[in-house]
Amino acid sequence: xxxxxxxxGTLQLINNAPKxxxxxxxxxxxxxxxxxxxxxxxxxxxxxxxxxHSGYKNALAxxxxxxxxxxxxxxxxxxxxxxxxxxxEKYLELLKExxxxxxxxxxxxxxxxxxxxxxxxxxxxxxxxxxxxxVYLMGAPVCRKHLKFQKYSMSIDELEDNLRVRISxxxxxxxxxxxxxxxxxxxxxxxxxLAEYIxxxxxxxxxxxxxxISRVIHPYGFTDLDKDKVFTLWARDFLNIISEVNNLFNxxxxxxxxxxxxxLTGKFVKNGES
Numbered sequence: 376x377x378x379x380x381x382x383x384g385t386l387q388l389i390n391n392a393p394k395x396x397x398x399x400x401x402x403x404x405x406x407x408x409x410x411x412x413x414x415x416x417x418x419x420x421x422x423x424x425x426x427x428h429s430g431y432k433n434a435l436a437x438x439x440x441x442x443x444x445x446x447x448x449x450x451x452x453x454x455x456x457x458x459x460x461x462x463x464e465k466y467l468e469l470l471k472e473x474x475x476x477x478x479x480x481x482x483x484x485x486x487x488x489x490x491x492x493x494x495x496x497x498x499x500x501x502x503x504x505x506x507x508x509x510v511y512l513m514g515a516p517v518c519r520k521h522l523k524f525q526k527y528s529m530s531i532d533e534l535e536d537n538l539r540v541r542i543s544x545x546x547x548x549x550x551x552x553x554x555x556x557x558x559x560x561x562x563x564x565x566x567x568x569l570a571e572y573i574x575x576x577x578x579x580x581x582x583x584x585x586x587x588i589s590r591v592i593h594p595y596g597f598t599d600l601d602k603d604k605v606f607t608l609w610a611r612d613f614l615n616i617i618s619e620v621n622n623l624f625n626x627x628x629x630x631x632x633x634x635x636x637x638x639l640t641g642k643f644v645k646n647g648e649s
Contacts, residue, residue: 411424433445435606436602454581462506464507465558481524485513492513518552528555
């Protein structure tokens with residue numbers, strides 16, 4: 376289907392989508408089944424797989440907004456998988472204990488990848504590889520008096536020992552000499568950019584798709600489209616997304632004709648190794 380190869384965003388193509396035929400729907404279903412196999416062992420694989428299935432079902436029913444929400448969630452979870460696997464498992468605790476939003480509400484946020492990376496350079500005096508220690512430098516420096524989330528903080532002494540750098544930072548709240556750094560929570564757009572920083576692979580297309588999907592969901596919604604056209608629109612985004620995600624994860628399916636000659640070059644897996 377030539378429509379799938381068009382480079383315009385979904386918003387630009389919303390009125391020109393062809394109806395999906397049964398054979399194409401079956402093809403997409405098989406792609407989902409193949410993707411499930413590729414994702415085995417990947418952190419948050421269950422979430423991504425669930426989103427693929429819910430997106431497929433909602434697209435079949437003609438619910439574009441709900442289907443595209445699943446696509447957006449796939450991007451978010453894949454980016455989070457790469458970030459957590461490369462950095463600190465305490466982010467998993469924050470999710471499981473439902474404390475992520477608590478730190479966000481307290482202002483421990485990374486709004487963009489450049490903001491987080493810039494904080495590392497400012498604290499350490501130079502760029503550092505993102506790992507389970509340097510990730511703290513993307514957070515907030517605090518003194519002992521203003522240390523509120525000790526479980527999700529690390530002392531500057533420990534950070535200096537492990538990173539082998541001299542760290543200079545003032546408390547976020549009182550501007551006295553800081554003693555700790557508390558983890559910050561990356562926003563979705565920051566996670567996509569940080570996935571690029573970690574893997575060294577461009578996420579420009581993924582960011583573009585994410586932004587376009589967000590506009591489909593809000594403010595437009597598109598609740599009055601033909602359901603077979605909805606499936607085509609959703610599937611185009613979905614197939615592009617899994618192609619980009621597989622590239623980030625180094626997941627290669629030889630049947631999809633990748634540039635890696637069908638070889639599986641590595642995974643970001645549940646134990647954080649790659």
